[in-house]
Amino acid sequence: MNIVPVELGENSYNIYIDNDLGHKIVEFCKNSDFSQRALIITDGNVGPLYGEKLKELLSEGGLVANIAQIPVGEKSKSLNNFESLLTRCIELGLDRKSPIFALGGGVVGDLAGFVAASYMRGVPFIQVPTSLLAQVDSSVGGKVAVNHPLGKNLIGAFYQPKAVFMNLAWLKTLPKREIYTGLGEIIKYGIIYDKEFFAFLEENVEKVLSLDSEAAAYMTARSCAIKAAVVGQDEKEAGLRAILNFGHTMGHAVEKNTGYSRYNHGEAVAIGMVCAARISLALGLVGESQVNRVEALINKLRLPVKAEGCDIDTLYGAIFHDKKTINGQVKWVLMDGEIGKVTLKKDVPENIVKDAMNYCL
Numbered sequence: 001m002n003i004v005p006v007e008l009g010e011n012s013y014n015i016y017i018d019n020d021l022g023h024k025i026v027e028f029c030k031n032s033d034f035s036q037r038a039l040i041i042t043d044g045n046v047g048p049l050y051g052e053k054l055k056e057l058l059s060e061g062g063l064v065a066n067i068a069q070i071p072v073g074e075k076s077k078s079l080n081n082f083e084s085l086l087t088r089c090i091e092l093g094l095d096r097k098s099p100i101f102a103l104g105g106g107v108v109g110d111l112a113g114f115v116a117a118s119y120m121r122g123v124p125f126i127q128v129p130t131s132l133l134a135q136v137d138s139s140v141g142g143k144v145a146v147n148h149p150l151g152k153n154l155i156g157a158f159y160q161p162k163a164v165f166m167n168l169a170w171l172k173t174l175p176k177r178e179i180y181t182g183l184g185e186i187i188k189y190g191i192i193y194d195k196e197f198f199a200f201l202e203e204n205v206e207k208v209l210s211l212d213s214e215a216a217a218y219m220t221a222r223s224c225a226i227k228a229a230v231v232g233q234d235e236k237e238a239g240l241r242a243i244l245n246f247g248h249t250m251g252h253a254v255e256k257n258t259g260y261s262r263y264n265h266g267e268a269v270a271i272g273m274v275c276a277a278r279i280s281l282a283l284g285l286v287g288e289s290q291v292n293r294v295e296a297l298i299n300k301l302r303l304p305v306k307a308e309g310c311d312i313d314t315l316y317g318a319i320f321h322d323k324k325t326i327n328g329q330v331k332w333v334l335m336d337g338e339i340g341k342v343t344l345k346k347d348v349p350e351n352i353v354k355d356a357m358n359y360c361l
Helices: 022-030 047-060 079-092 106-121 132-138 168-173 176-193 195-203 205-209 213-233 240-245 248-257 265-282 288-300 312-321 350-359
Strands: 002-006 013-018 037-043 064-070 100-104 125-129 143-148 151-158 163-167 332-336 338-345
Touching (some): 002 213, 013 213, 022 047, 022 163, 037 047, 037 079, 037 106, 047 064, 047 168, 064 079, 079 106, 079 143, 100 106, 106 125, 106 143, 106 151, 125 132, 132 176, 132 213, 151 312, 168 213, 176 205, 176 240, 176 265, 176 288, 195 205, 195 213, 213 240, 240 338, 248 265, 248 312, 248 332, 265 288, 265 332, 265 350, 288 338, 312 350
Parallel strands (some): 037 064, 037 100, 125 163
Antiparallel strands (some): 002 013, 143 151
């Protein structure tokens, strides 16, 4: 078992990574000061596969859990579903020590976490991510949110889980596209923090794509360790944590411009990383060979580098509704000198941004 600690003082917790974490989940529940009633929030894909299994594990740990199932997809991260789940919590009589478990991908984790952060001003929250994307990204770090028609993740909170349980065996049921979308965020960690990790991905493409057991364990643990290191230094994105948004400014705009239906999150981030790399090149921050390596790896790992169904004016307008925009200035995360290093820029000229966006269409 890999255990990655997230050091946040009194909000610290562990990420547990293994092929079978049933015994650890049972032990965790027995040793926690939870009320007996619990809620599992999941979706229509994951619930039928693993909902009852998790419910049985919680029962072994002394909890009586109910399952709430939401529709599949990004559109479920809505205020309507948020309210419906709060109503369910009230109807079930959950109290301040009743734990909420998020069983599923990033949509489930974000929504369930915001419910946990809001219900009775905060109840225990546990992440059980079942997608590669959620395991390496959204389940770690405590960002929870819902979307608004005007922008993604605009309504939310910083709320840390009590633990994260990543069962690698459950990745075996993922469709190929869901594996590839997780790789989008994994590539990001190499670009922003660890050039050796980026080189590992370049040198092990087939093992990465097939989720070879050793490669999957290493990729997941290393990605989580990088994110934990960044979050541990900057829990609420006052500075350093912003580097985790590399590729997300353009990525969120692509998602919004295509109605959150054409591209899933990792695919949009992959396109956004190409855009950010092209801006970095145009500003003289990085050489063409490094930018080409980024685009080549994204291609090799079956992710898009071009966006369909988008137009420049709508894309450019969307970045100003991003939550990282302050006083009308977009905070771009850009490559800085070499792979493994990034910098933040607020004054990127409109023509350079639009040229990079055009390159990605």
